[in-house]
Amino acid sequence: MAVRYLLDTNTASYVIKGNFPRVRARLLKVPMADVGISVVTEAELRFGVERRPEATTLKRVVEEFLLRVEALPWNSAAARHYARIRASLESEGEPMGNLDLMIAAHAVAAEVVLVTHDHVFRRVKGLKVEDWSK
Numbered sequence: 001m002a003v004r005y006l007l008d009t010n011t012a013s014y015v016i017k018g019n020f021p022r023v024r025a026r027l028l029k030v031p032m033a034d035v036g037i038s039v040v041t042e043a044e045l046r047f048g049v050e051r052r053p054e055a056t057t058l059k060r061v062v063e064e065f066l067l068r069v070e071a072l073p074w075n076s077a078a079a080r081h082y083a084r085i086r087a088s089l090e091s092e093g094e095p096m097g098n099l100d101l102m103i104a105a106h107a108v109a110a111e112v113v114l115v116t117h118d119h120v121f122r123r124v125k126g127l128k129v130e131d132w133s134k
Contacts, residue, residue, distance in 0.1 A: 003036035003070055005130070006107045008100075008116040009044045012037055014133065016045070016058075016065050020117075026132040036070040038106040040099055072110055074102070081105035085124055096120050 007015070014020035015027060027035065037045075045066070049059045082105035089095050096104075097120075104124045107114040113128040114121055121129050 002034075003072060003110065003112055004034040005030060005036070005115050006072070006103070006110065006112045007035065007037050007041065007069070008103055008114060008118065008121070009041045010117055011115045011132065012041055012045060012065065012069075013048075014117075016061050020133045022134065023132045032068055033070075036072050036112070038103045039071050039074050040102045040106065042066060042071045044099065072106060074106065075109070077109040078102070078106045081109045088125065089123065094123055096123070 011023060014023040018024060045062050049055070049062050052058060082102055085105050085108070086095070086098075086101055089101075100118070100120060104114065104121055104127050108124070108127050113130050115130050115132050117131050117133045121127060
């Protein structure tokens with residue numbers, strides 16, 4: 001099976017930390033082969049671990065999470081969508097953070113549903129979004 005759901009960084013963090021039980025409950029209903037993350041999210045998770053070298057439990061849990069989800073590689077299709085989406089949002093006077101924009105573009109390029117609690121993603125035309133925290 002191919003990835004159907006791309007977890008954004010916050011959603012991945014909810015899974016890792018367990019602080020949103022509804023997200024974990026929803027995740028249990030989906031085959032793990034259907035769940036992935038962008039390599040941008042992987043980078044953000046690894047950055048979070050590097051900022052806290054004393055947090056050995058966090059490092060272990062993040063590494064275990066990364067073993068269980070597929071990290072989709074950034075590619076030219078994602079780059080094309082990034083450029084189009086960024087130009088569109090900026091022309092509308094509604095820019096968004098570049099890492100979030102990269103994750104959104106990655107989801108559009110991969111034709112998957114972005115799982116996020118962050119409402120900023122709803123401004124991206126053509127992006128399918130689900131919020132598993134509700």
